[in-house]
Amino acid sequence: MLLKAAVPLSSGIQESNSIWQNIGDMKNYGLEFDIDALILSRRDFEWRVGGNFATNRNKVLALTPELDRTGAGIQPGDPVREIIKTGLPLGNWYMAEYAGVDTQKGIPLIYEVQTLEDGTTRHTGRIIPGTTTAQTANRMILPGKTSIPKITGGFNTKHNYKDFSMSMFWNFAAGHYIYNRLRQSLMTPNTGLLTLSKEILTDTWRKPGDNTKYPMTVYGNSYYFDGEGNPSDVQVQYGSENQTPNSLYLEKGDYFRLKSLQFGYNVPVKGGSGKTLKGVYVYLSGTNLLTFTKFSGYDPEVTINDGSISSVVFALEMPQSRVFSLGISAKF
Amino acid sequence: MKLYNKFIKFCCLCVATFSISSCDNYFELDRPIQFPWQNATELELAVREGYLHMSNDPWFNPMGTLTLVDFGQSDVARLLPEAIQGNNYAVQYYNRAYKTAPSDKEVAEAFKFLYYIITNNNAALQMLNQAESEGRDPFEGMVGADREKVQRFKGELYFMRGVAYWYLARLYAPPFNPQGNNDSRHFVLRTDYVTNPEELKNPKLGSVAEVWEQIQHDFEKAKELLPESYVSSEAQPKGRANKYAAAGMLTRVYFITGQHDKAKAECDFILSSSMYDLSEDPIVAFNRTGAESSKEVIWEIAYVNPSTRFDRTPGIYSKNLYNNTNRGGDYSTFTVAYSALKKIGWMVDGLNGDYTEIPDALNDKRYTQLYKRYEAHGQPNGDPNATVKVPRPEVWVDKYFRASNGRYSNRPMIRLAEFYLTRSILRFNAGDKQGAAADVNVVRRRAGLADISAEAITADDIHNERIKELTSEHGDRGYYLIGLRLPMEIGDRDPARFQPVQAPYSDYFWPVPIIEQQQNGSYNQ
Numbered sequence: 035m036l037l038k039a040a041v042p043l044s045s046g047i048q049e050s051n052s053i054w055q056n057i058g059d060m061k062n063y064g065l066e067f068d069i070d071a072l073i074l075s076r077r078d079f080e081w082r083v084g085g086n087f088a089t090n091r092n093k094v095l096a097l098t099p100e101l102d103r104t105g106a107g108i109q110p111g112d113p114v115r116e117i118i119k120t121g122l123p124l125g126n127w128y129m130a131e132y133a134g135v136d137t138q139k140g141i142p143l144i145y146e147v148q149t150l151e152d153g154t155t156r157h158t159g160r161i162i163p164g165t166t167t168a169q170t171a172n173r174m175i176l177p178g179k180t181s182i183p184k185i186t187g188g189f190n191t192k193h194n195y196k197d198f199s200m201s202m203f204w205n206f207a208a209g210h211y212i213y214n215r216l217r218q219s220l221m222t223p224n225t226g227l228l229t230l231s232k233e234i235l236t237d238t239w240r241k242p243g244d245n246t247k248y249p250m251t252v253y254g255n256s257y258y259f260d261g262e263g264n265p266s267d268v269q270v271q272y273g274s275e276n277q278t279p280n281s282l283y284l285e286k287g288d289y290f291r292l293k294s295l296q297f298g299y300n301v302p303v304k305g306g307s308g309k310t311l312k313g314v315y316v317y318l319s320g321t322n323l324l325t326f327t328k329f330s331g332y333d334p335e336v337t338i339n340d341g342s343i344s345s346v347v348f349a350l351e352m353p354q355s356r357v358f359s360l361g362i363s364a365k366f
Numbered sequence: 367m368k369l370y371n372k373f374i375k376f377c378c379l380c381v382a383t384f385s386i387s388s389c390d391n392y393f394e395l396d397r398p399i400q401f402p403w404q405n406a407t408e409l410e411l412a413v414r415e416g417y418l419h420m421s422n423d424p425w426f427n428p429m430g431t432l433t434l435v436d437f438g439q440s441d442v443a444r445l446l447p448e449a450i451q452g453n454n455y456a457v458q459y460y461n462r463a464y465k466t467a468p469s470d471k472e473v474a475e476a477f478k479f480l481y482y483i484i485t486n487n488n489a490a491l492q493m494l495n496q497a498e499s500e501g502r503d504p505f506e507g508m509v510g511a512d513r514e515k516v517q518r519f520k521g522e523l524y525f526m527r528g529v530a531y532w533y534l535a536r537l538y539a540p541p542f543n544p545q546g547n548n549d550s551r552h553f554v555l556r557t558d559y560v561t562n563p564e565e566l567k568n569p570k571l572g573s574v575a576e577v578w579e580q581i582q583h584d585f586e587k588a589k590e591l592l593p594e595s596y597v598s599s600e601a602q603p604k605g606r607a608n609k610y611a612a613a614g615m616l617t618r619v620y621f622i623t624g625q626h627d628k629a630k631a632e633c634d635f636i637l638s639s640s641m642y643d644l645s646e647d648p649i650v651a652f653n654r655t656g657a658e659s660s661k662e663v664i665w666e667i668a669y670v671n672p673s674t675r676f677d678r679t680p681g682i683y684s685k686n687l688y689n690n691t692n693r694g695g696d697y698s699t700f701t702v703a704y705s706a707l708k709k710i711g712w713m714v715d716g717l718n719g720d721y722t723e724i725p726d727a728l729n730d731k732r733y734t735q736l737y738k739r740y741e742a743h744g745q746p747n748g749d750p751n752a753t754v755k756v757p758r759p760e761v762w763v764d765k766y767f768r769a770s771n772g773r774y775s776n777r778p779m780i781r782l783a784e785f786y787l788t789r790s791i792l793r794f795n796a797g798d799k800q801g802a803a804a805d806v807n808v809v810r811r812r813a814g815l816a817d818i819s820a821e822a823i824t825a826d827d828i829h830n831e832r833i834k835e836l837t838s839e840h841g842d843r844g845y846y847l848i849g850l851r852l853p854m855e856i857g858d859r860d861p862a863r864f865q866p867v868q869a870p871y872s873d874y875f876w877p878v879p880i881i882e883q884q885q886n887g888s889y890n891q
Contacts, residue, residue, distance in 0.1 A: 042886035043478040043879060044554035045566040046485025051478065053563055114881070167468050170880055268457050271470065 085189030105153025125343030140250030184209025416526030521591030
């Protein structure tokens with residue numbers, strides 16, 4: 035595999051401190067179905083459907099002997115969000131695991147994580163304040179969570195009635211997770227994006243006793259509680275939007291989308307082969323019309339970055355547009 | 367038939383090709399490392415790369431990081447309780463938290479930029495030194511002018527590598543202890559260009575002694591190779607090092623490692639030059655841009671207008687500045703400590719509530735040109751910042767963003783006044799009060815102040831003069847106290863929670879970033 039392996043900062047390699055290396059073995063396996071059927075065929079009416087469905091399981095079988103001996107794995111991204119390790123799928127999400135908000139203090143909490151000798155991680159059972167140090171030192175290999183969908187597919191249906199036609203294409207993917215860094219920025223008041231999510235007003239901790247999804251909104255993620263949760267008279271930082279990802283912002287990317295819908299009409303043209311104009315087809319079509327998804331970002335159909343093998347959504351990428359077009363096709 | 371002939375010809379060609387190549391290890395042949403520079407002009411790109419990374423990143427560049435960290439940790443800064451802390455590590459610097467807190471923000475990010483300089487310069491130096499050891503030119507077709515240029519480039523490469531290791535040694539390792547072993551190891555010391563990934567993962571960590579020896583060696587080589595001045599092909603020639611810049615850094619190295627005789631010799635060398643003097647007002651070092659010249663500045667980071675880079679480059683300086691047109695505002699975290707202002711005679715006793723401005727201060731051009739006093743918010747000449755609304759008079763460092771287009775203000779890295787002050791204290795400590803007074807008075811006269819007589823001069827006079835002249839510049843306060851083995855007092859901090867930091871300052875450094883410790887195998891041995 036061609037993988038971007040991180041090298042220490044002291045190597046002085048510019049642009050993400052990593053080097054492409056040809057290492058390791060990987061396995062992909064699954065099932066794929068494809069079906070195409072003419073359901074109905076009458077004189078004036080025809081109905082055709084088709085579809086495909088595929089499952090995919092991916093597993094890294096080996097990296098380098100040295101990495102496999104230590105169980106360390108490769109962290110291809112900067113900041114660290116993913117890990118590539120033998121026995122796991124490619125680009126397994128690897129970050130602090132959010133454990134909710136302390137209802138008395140309003141600070142974010144994470145699960146304390148123990149990294150074993152063979153490189154696997156597990157909860158110790160404690161829940162601790164999610165300071166920057168804690169988040170960096172307690173990264174969890176989130177089981178089964180990667181950016182690669184486990185099932186993908188689509189189906190299309192086409193109807194023709196006399197000179198009218200309609201076709202639809204739906205596609206879907208499921209089983210993958212997307213890191214919504216955009217939402218993390220929108221929930222953090224000082225990142226320079228100058229836009230904030232309204233969830234800051236509706237779903238953040240305000241006073242002791244509040245049980246909310248998000249912690250108290252503070253400038254610069256700084257709270258007056260230390261790493262043990264005790265009051266502190268200096269601010270302590272609890273992660274930063276661009277340096278410390280945590281699973282609060284890791285979302286399922288499952289979606290089901292009406293990718294395209296087209297209505298068309300063959301305008302009747304008189305005359306035989308002698309005429310110049312042989313046919314006219316008028317159509318109205320739309321792309322990306324409907325999407326059913328729980329993903330809170332603009333669009334769950336995102337690419338997987340080939341360096342970090344992950345899907346991270348941020349402010350810099352334009353989502354796909356919904357497009358309507360009206361067209362005439364003439365044959366001469 | 368034609369096609370058949372073509373086919374036969376093709377087969378013959380293939381057979382011929384494969385028969386003369388050794389198919390066995392066709393894909394295993396090693397390609398020798400080739401450096402990307404083909405001639406002297408291209409080599410200059412490598413030289414500029416080294417300078418670039420000192421200041422390239424807007425928030426976390428090394429130039430600004432050492433300034434911010436050292437100023438914040440010093441006894442001459444005070445932390446504004448009202449300032450918004452958010453995006454920087456200012457509170458941890460002020461609280462001298464290096465023993466307990468991990469490196470974060472500036473002090474974590476600057477680390478990698480310093481190694482960009484080191485790796486780049488190691489590559490170029492390796493190519494040049496290899497050629498020299500083999501008795502040949504590094505490039506084909508070189509003429510005399512090229513060879514002269516390449517020697518200067520080599521000097522500049524040594525210079526910037528020395529600067530990079532100087533910054534690493536100042537930030538991430540305890541100071542050199544002239545009485546100690548200096549054998550603790552903190553960060554990678556590398557002087558060759560590594561050609562495979564394995565070597566990058568278990569590199570050698572240099573001991574404090576080895577690192578300082580390397581820094582000294584690099585600046586000595588730089589001083590030897592660099593000319594005093596030269597005609598540069600740069601459109602904006604400011605910002606490149608010369609012999610005096612190397613001598614300036616050497617002075618600092620000798621001073622901080624306790625080699626005071628050598629430090630004085632370097633000061634003599636610099637101060638005897640006719641290229642520099644203190645004939646211009648203090649502001650001139652700070653309010654220029656691009657190629658505008660200053661008689662005082664020996665080396666600076668120069669900015670051009672229009673900048674080819676996103677011009678947030680000096681952003682880090684907004685963390686300890688006040689500026690007329692670009693008030694740092696919410697992010698401006700540090701002002702000059704009241705205890706320091708009392709010592710130097712600019713404010714009566716701010717710590718105990720007496721904020722009266724001492725009239726003599728207004729005679730000092732540095733006070734009027736390079737510092738700015740604001741009264742309490744709401745008063746005439748009060749703090750204009752509507753978010754922070756500082757309710758007390760404060761004196762701000764106002765050395766940055768002073769050019770007409772603030773963001774393109776050149777940053778002096780080495781300026782002449784420093785060497786008068788360094789030589790002054792060295793002469794004083796050697797018993798030469800006459801010489802000490804002469805030197806300190808050059809600086810005082812430039813600031814518009816009266817002389818101090820040789821009979822009356824004390825060490826404190828010289829210390830105070832340095833505070834007035836060099837506060838917040840490039841880690842000068844920490845460097846000066848360490849060089850003289852003086853304690854770093856607590857300044858305005860709470861005496862119940864803080865103690866002065868005494869020599870040998872063995873804990874006075876930040877740990878290397880966590881990610882380096884995790885990925886670098888040498889830290890786990």
